[in-house]
Amino acid sequence: MKTKDLIIHMHNVSWRNGGRDILRDIDWTVKKGEHWALVGLNGSGKTTLLNIVNGYLWPSKGEVSVLGREFGKYDIRELRKKIGWISSSLQEKFYAGETAEEIVLSGRSATIGLYEKPKAKDIENADRLLRRFKCSPVAQLPYWTLSQGEKQKVLIARALAGSARLLVMDEPCEGLDVIARERILSLIELMNRGASAPTLIYVSHRIEEILPVFTHTLLLRRGRIHSQGKTGEVLTRRNLSDFFETPVDIRWRNHRAYLHI
Ligand SMILES: Nc1ncnc2c1ncn2[C@@H]1O[C@H](COP(=O)(O)OP(=O)(O)OP(=O)(O)O)[C@@H](O)[C@H]1O
Ligand SMILES: [Mg+2]
Numbered sequence: 001m002k003t004k005d006l007i008i009h010m011h012n013v014s015w016r017n018g019g020r021d022i023l024r025d026i027d028w029t030v031k032k033g034e035h036w037a038l039v040g041l042n043g044s045g046k047t048t049l050l051n052i053v054n055g056y057l058w059p060s061k062g063e064v065s066v067l068g069r070e071f072g073k074y075d076i077r078e079l080r081k082k083i084g085w086i087s088s089s090l091q092e093k094f095y096a097g098e099t100a101e102e103i104v105l106s107g108r109s110a111t112i113g114l115y116e117k118p119k120a121k122d123i124e125n126a127d128r129l130l131r132r133f134k135c136s137p138v139a140q141l142p143y144w145t146l147s148q149g150e151k152q153k154v155l156i157a158r159a160l161a162g163s164a165r166l167l168v169m170d171e172p173c174e175g176l177d178v179i180a181r182e183r184i185l186s187l188i189e190l191m192n193r194g195a196s197a198p199t200l201i202y203v204s205h206r207i208e209e210i211l212p213v214f215t216h217t218l219l220l221r222r223g224r225i226h227s228q229g230k231t232g233e234v235l236t237r238r239n240l241s242d243f244f245e246t247p248v249d250i251r252w253r254n255h256r257a258y259l260h261i
Contacts, residue, residue, distance in 0.1 A: 005032040006068055007166055007199045008053060013062030015048055022048050023223045026062070030216075035192065035200040037210040037231065040220035046203045047087075049220065050168050053201070054083060067165055084164030084198065086155045086172045095143040100135060100154045101126055103143060107161035122161075129157040133187070149180035156187055159198075167191065167198040173209055181209075189213050207235065212255035219243050 008030040015023040023045045030036055040046050051057040053066055055076040064071045069079055084107070095103050104126040105118045118126075130139050133153040138146055146154065152172050159167050169188070173181040191197060192213045202214060210217060210231060217235060218228040226243050227234055235257045237250045249260040 006030075006065065007032055007034075008201075009063075009065045010052075010059075011063045013052065013059045013064060015045075015052065015057060016060045021223055023052075023059075026225060028218060028225065028228065030199060030201070032199065034216050035214050036202070037214040037217045038201060038203045038220060039205060039207065039210070039217060041205055044220045045223040046205075046220055047170055048223075050087075050170055050201070050203060053166075053168060054085060055080065082163070082165045084159035084162060084167040085170075086152070086159060086168070087170035097142050097144070099140050099142055100130060100146065100150070101139040103154055104129055104157045104161050107158035126157070126161055129160055130154070133157050148175040149177070149184070152176065152180075152184055153187070156184070156191075160191065163196075164198045166201070168201045168203075170203045171205075172202075173204070173206075185209060185211055207240070207250075207257050207259040210235070210257060 006029065008028065010026050010028045013023060013026040013028075014021060026049065038046055038049070048057065052059055052064060055066070055071065058071070066079060067082055098106075101123070105122055107126075108118075108122050127136070127139065130136050133156070135150055135153055135157065138150055138154075143151065143154070156172070172188070173184055176184060188200065188202070189211055191200065200213065202209070202211075204210070214231055216229065217231045219226040219234060219239075221243060227239055233239075235250060237248065240250060240259065241247050244261075246261065251258045251260065
């Protein structure tokens with residue numbers, strides 16, 4: 001396999017903090033053409049794992065390469081420009097006062113904030129994306145005034161405005177009503193179009209959110225990988241019952257798995 005086809009490669013990765021192993025012995029490879037769902041209960045280490053992918057955290061042990069670049073041998077800021085990041089908790093801090101339009105525009109350079117004067121064609125593109133997400137009415141409003149669903153859509157639009165090769169989504173449907181959730185999920189599904197479509201990593205603790213676009217699934221439990229592989233092989237009644245440590249049933253509808261406890 002060529003290095004450039006390796007989107008994420010982790011070998012024997014652990015992260016220790018406060019005398020605790022938050023992540024332990026993680027071996028995970030994401031190849032070009034795959035899209036991964038990451039599932040785990042609260043506190044299982046999902047966000048920590050993503051923070052390692054983004055280079056916000058350094059593993060205490062093990063090797064990590066992202067988009068073919070080995071950590072420690074490459075300027076992480078350059079790499080971050082190719083990684084889109086959608087997370088409800090994190091962005092709040094960065095974007096409070098900026099308008100929705102400014103946030104989408106900043107996706108072009110993948111910087112937080114907007115330092116250069118934007119070009120007319122970039123503004124046009126940002127407005128087109130906001131229209132597509134039915135967010136034109138809030139384009140000039142500060143981010144903190146938007147509803148949860150509007151915020152998430154603005155962040156997805158921002159990711160689409162850039163040239164991300166890897167798009168990491170940390171519970172993008174958190175706090176959304178059922179209609180808004182389905183809308184966001186169908187937007188995510190649309191991102192898999194075209195030759196330049198980014199590799200998607202989707203984190204959730206809800207099995208129902210694993211769309212057919214996610215070819216692979218990784219189950220994380222107490223900082224360790226419980227199981228990983230093709231989604232259909234991971235999301236079985238037997239495997240999920242073992243994972244949740246309680247008997248569960250699984251029903252498939254429209255290529256999506258629904259969990260019954
Ligand atoms: N910077 C840190 N220092 C110490 N412990 C941390 C740090 N960040 C996370 N943890 C701990 O690591 C564990 C995993 O946290 P993490 O945020 O990765 O979980 P998660 O799977 O994303 O959970 P959730 O579904 O609630 O978002 C938690 O017990 C948390 O308290
Ligand atoms: Mg989390």
